[in-house]
Amino acid sequence: VPWVSFLSDLVAPLYTCGIDTGLVVDVGFTSCRAQPTCFGSPLPCALRVSNGGAAAVLLQLQQSLIAAAATQAQRRALTNMSLEDLEDMAVKVLYVRFDLRDSQQQQQQEEQQQQQQEKQQEQQQEKQQEQQQQQQQKKKQLTFESAESLDYIAKDGTRITVPAALRWQCTEFLFRSVPPSEMAADVGESLVELVISSLRSCPSEARRLAIQNILLCGGMASLRGFSTRFSKDLFTALQQEPDLKPLAATASLGLPPSPPSIRQWCGGSMHATLHGLQVYTQSDWLAGVPLPDWASVATAAAAQDNASAAELQQQSVSSTSRTSPLDSLQQQQQRSSEGSSSRASAPQDSSREGSPRYQQQQQQQQQQEEQQQQLQTQTTFIPRLQLHTASRDPHIPKPPPPRRVGSSSSSSSSSISSSSISSNRSNSGPEVESVE
Known part of the structure; x- marks a missing residue:
């Protein structure tokens, strides 16, 4: 699961x-x-x-049928009937009676009918008969009730007759229409x-x-x-x-x-099938998280505390995994420096300095310091790109000032200056692109 x-x-x-x-x-x-x-x-x-x-309904049905049984075989079959058989009988035989007529309207109609009957007993006998027939038809339409009795056959073959009134009387106590003295259970x-x-x-x-x-x-x-x-x-x-x-x-x-x-x-x-609801996963069970209870505040608070503790633990694990080796070495260096200072402050005996355990500790410290130095040199040395130029002159030299001479000389000077500019540009190109 x-x-x-x-x-x-x-x-x-x-x-x-x-x-x-x-x-x-x-x-x-x-x-x-x-x-x-x-x-x-x-x-x-x-x-x-x-x-x-349902248990009270079945008990009421069983006791009522035992009281209404006609033979000893029926009483014996009803007494030995199991709970499953009683449920099967209730589903096949019982129903709930209802009457949709309003009680107040019914009383008013009856009073009016009595007054009409007193005044017109002799003259309207035929009309009264028609009204009675109409009332009976309305009662049949608005009242759900059956006048037929049913037979139920038990497992041993005994035929049990269920009266028509008993089919709906067993369920009336659910609606409190039966006096408590007639009920089989409280x-x-x-x-x-x-x-x-x-x-x-x-x-x-x-x-x-x-x-x-x-x-x-x-x-x-x-x-x-x-x-x-x-x-x-x-x-x-x-x-x-x-x-x-x-x-x-x-x-x-x-x-x-x-x-x-x-x-x-x-x-x-x-x-x-819905998502985003309270769920108890298999990992929670393996972690020992208590089962949640929607009606208990204590279990909900405990679940929140456990969830927050698990989140903090995950954050700490992720933070430790993300630390660089330089940080870990610095932490080790601090620990070793603290240990060395504590050892320096403590009195050292000559017998302790000559012990092999002390020599092993010193060798381990030296090896750690050498590893730290190597890592520091590797991390601090970063090669950089440098741009070397052949000369410190500007890439594009300024043209010489114009001379006040004739047109021929001015045209020749302009051609010379343009050629010098193009040559300087061609010469300066590879110098800028040379990168080590």
């Missing part, structure tokens, strides 16, 4: 949508968690955890309560950013109707909170292409 990148499991799902800010709700096996993240940095102060999870807060509590503990400027991208993770989030029920309950809860009511208009649920059960793994793989 060349390098490892550390990432929180509640931050990784955001990378599946190509964003770094949002709110992740994880429906895990033993607990449910909610944590916001702003610009790639998680907010641990806003982390909220509850006891409910769940705690619901998913919507977790999100509301997490938003309250966030800074005011981070709430609007986080609620715009809500991602659901976990195997139970893959059940049919889960995302619709969660978004409906969250919108209703935000409308009831005075300080969080403006956020209801901006809340949105992200739907990346990956399923909720593997969104954390997909986000981690996408994060690993």
Whole structure:
């Protein structure tokens, strides 16, 4: 493994949508968690955890089926059923029920219908029947609920019948619509309560950013109707909170292409392809650098100290490698001079001067001094180019002054002067170019 990148499991799902800010709700096996993240940095102060999870759903399903079993063989098969078999049954049988009708509008419609029925009982019996049929059709369209029971065949061949109401009642405690006395396990807060509590503990400027991208993770989030029920309950809860009511208009649920059960793994793989992030390399492991932790300040400070120490060490090594041999010899000379002065100040016995060890030290010092002198002579002697000329006269002599004579004499003098100038130029050329 060349390098490892550390990432929180509640931050990784955001990378599946190509964003770094949002709110992740994880429906895990033993607990449910909610944590916001702003610009790639998680907010641990806003982390909220509850006891409910997939394990509580499976326990509720098992106990409810044992209580509703018709034969002893079904009870025995349900009691001996493994965790993997219960998960397989939950995926094939369970779903989440939701009703999109507003409760207030429903109450107003019922009151109006009762008044109309009291006033027009005798005259509008046919109209009432038509209205009831329309309401039933609307209820079928706005309510996700099935009236069919399903059969599940266990590994030993036992046929287990799951009632229609039990198919959605096992998941209701995740949304806290079941009284605690009917629950098989202590769940705690619901998913919507977790999100509301997490938003309250966030800074005011981070709430609007986080609620715009809500991602659901976990195997139970893959059940049919889960995302619709969660978004409906969250919108209703935000409308009831005075300080969080403006956020209801901006809340949105992200739907990346990956399923909720593997969104954390997909986000981690996408994060690993990015560059410039915190990475723990193989050289760090061999050097004994402690593992980084995004939630710990001590490990981050230790990593920075180790990195700065490594940089200083590299700089010192590079500076020593760049020093010239003359500088190294000067350093050795200074050390030897200091050692010789200390030896001169110390009392020397006659027995020590005659010892072979002392003679070897003197010979080594003499050899070092000779090497230093040779290097100094080699470095100080620099050959230089010198320019030698044949004469010190100027290269181009001045022409003689004109004589006041006739035209013939002036023309002859001008021809003589021009010829002398050209001859001087030709003679001076090779003298300038002669370089040793």
